[in-house]
Amino acid sequence: MTREELTTLSNEELLAEKKKLKNSKIFHATLIGFLIGILLFGFGAWILSPEKQAGFLIPMIFPIWFVYKMLKTPKKDSDLEEVLRERGLD
Template sequence: MEQKELAAFTNEELLQEAKKVKSTNIYDAVIIGSLIGIALYSTIRNGFGLLTFLPLVYLPIAARNRAKKQEVESLLKERDLK
């Protein structure tokens, strides 16, 4: 399925996308917190290993989500929807 570009969204679709992005921030925070906890536990328990660097794997995904959030917010501001 092809994903539409955000600028081509209607106002209603953009508002729905803003709601999705808001919940994505909460999920990102929970996932990163959990991964850091796992990494700390693993490091304390077994020393440095593969799980120590596990949070670094998720950082590009979180960065992409943050960039999308900024784009949605700028479009909302541009269209005076927020």
């Protein structure tokens, strides 16, 4: 949602959006932790393997990309947090 759309919402609707935001943050933190675990396990297995093939590292690009995209999205959530602070609904 854009900042203009958020300012037109009532306090109850903003609190509902805040709850969705909290659940979203928890989900993203869990998913990021899971993907980092996959990366650590994959790199550890690659380091310990007797045959170090670079092709094994190619699938590791996907978790890195997903983590990057998830860490980039909080910019959208900052508008909601700012409107909540303005109205005193922290």
